Amino acid sequence: ADLDVIRLELEEFIPHVKNISDISIRKMAGRDLARFRKFKKQGIAVKFGRFTQKENKQIQKNIEEFLSVTGIESAEKLLFSHRYPEEKRTIQRLKTKHQFCEKLSEGIPRPWRLIYYRARKIYDPNNYKGKYSEEEKQKLLRYQATHGNDWKKISEMMARSNQSLARKYSQIKSAINSGPWSxxxxxxxxxxxxxxxxxxxxxxxxxxxxxxxxxxxxxxxxxxxxxxxxxxxxxxxxxxxxxxxxxxxxxxxxxxxxxNKGKKVFRGKEGLQMKINLIKRLYELEVEDANDINWTEVCSAIGDFPSAYVQAKFYKLKVSCVPLWRRKTFS
DNA sequence: ACACCTCTTTCACATACTAT
DNA sequence: ATAGTATGTGAAAGAGGTGT
Structure with a gap:
């Protein structure tokens, strides 16, 4: 009964709360509900989806501040203290004493847990390692055969993130067909x-x-x-x-x-018009960060597609037509 | 009860290659 | 130049833990 009340209160901030399990609800009840209310008072809505540049910067700022307050040397020590067995306890104590969770999530209207994940991704030296080499793939298959899906263990052995390894393994575990479909x-x-x-x-x-x-x-x-x-x-x-x-x-x-009834809508003169419509629509949205684009809305405005298709189109357009696009912001 | 952590599933961004 | 296909990897969000 208590949980139902919390669920109801959370609904105001998380529209899809109905589909979330009790266990996750209970976890959000403690800290997040209070935070969400605070944000609401300032007229800020809870956010979902990919983190914007601004939010990423805020996380970095929060981490740096916490480090300087506690005197912990590095973000890696803070976020992956199990890699430093001798200092683990001290770090943990400092975290509780200075309210790590509160400080980390300051200024970011999202559930605490998700902010924590994001921070770990940003600061994990095992992340952003690029392509897997042939040897790495063989190693991964071998390790999985002996240790099973203990990605944490395999991660320490291969200096790749747990997630990267898990996904890579599911990709290479069995042979599959390629090329045109029969x-x-x-x-x-x-x-x-x-x-x-x-x-x-x-x-x-x-x-x-x-x-x-x-x-x-x-x-x-x-x-x-x-x-x-x-x-x-x-x-x-x-x-x-x-x-x-x-x-x-x-x-x-x-x-x-x-x-599209088989029509190739991005071909020829009409195709050009489609592109223009797409760009116009995106321009009219006036969003600051590409992660704030509502693709469903854009799609319905310019035609009838699955949103991923239009997203891919936009990507190709950007890469082929905008010089130095990597260095430019969306706005 | 709470702080903290792991594994899984799905989506997004990016790139390359080939046929038309 | 576009469509189709394949695939590299990062990312989000879910479930479900552990340890104090």
Whole structure:
């Protein structure tokens, strides 16, 4: 009952709170709710999605301040104290004494945990290591065979982040097909997508309409549900011969072709107009940071696509037409 | 109860290559 | 030049821990 109250209060800040498990809710209840209220008083909404430049800078500032207050030497010691067994206890005490959590999340309207993740990513020397070499891949396969999915252990042995290793392993663990899709593969993919889509509809139906008389045959599906947040791991196992990323990309291509009735909308004169519309729309948004773009909105304004398709288009446009784009900010 | 941590799944950004 | 495909990697957000 208590949890329901908290859930209700959180809903104001996190619209999708319904889908979050009790365990996560309980964790947000303590500190975050109070922080969210404080931000609300200042008229600041809770943020999601990728961190903006500004937020990243704020994290760095918060870390530096904390280091200077406590006298801890480096951000790595602060955020990865288990790598320094002798100093671990001292660091921990300093953290509690000077309210590390509060200080780290200062000025950033997000759940504490997510800010903490972000900070660890920024300051992990095992992050940003670039491409895996052939030897590294072999090593990874070997280590996984002996240690299982103990990524932390493997991480210490290979000087790569846990996440990077976990994902890389799932990429190289088994052989898969590549190149154009065969007819059977496409059929399998379509079947798999249909299946998960139906399952999903059944779930929402039983949730909102308990009476079972809604088994009418027209399946109306919201546009975004066709491509957002599909269970790709499940689809991968059903297709069998392709990785989930290949499945996802193929599905997106099929979907886009259907949505545009086979027309190649970015070709020729019309294509040029499409690009102009896209740029205009982005300009009108007046957002400061590229991470603040609402792609769903942009998409619906210029045509009918899965948002990832337009995002990819914009990327290509940017890279091919804007000199020195890497050094430029979005605004 | 709370501070802190790990693993998994999915999405985003970036780039390369080939066929048309 | 564009579309399709493949794939490198960083990132977000979820579930579910441990230790004090």
């Amino acid at each position: 007819k059977e593969e496409v059929q399998k993919l379509l079947h798999a997508v249909e299946k998960v889509m139906k399952k999903r509809i059944e779930e929402t139906e039983t949730k909102f309409i308990p009476s079972s008389e809604t088994s009418s045959k027209h399946l109306l599906i919201e546009r975004e549900k066709l491509y957002q947040n599909l269970p790709w791991a499940e689809i991968e196992t059903q297709v069998g011969t392709r990785q989930w990323r290949q499945c996802k990309q193929k599905w997106l291509t099929i979907l886009r072709t259907k949505m």
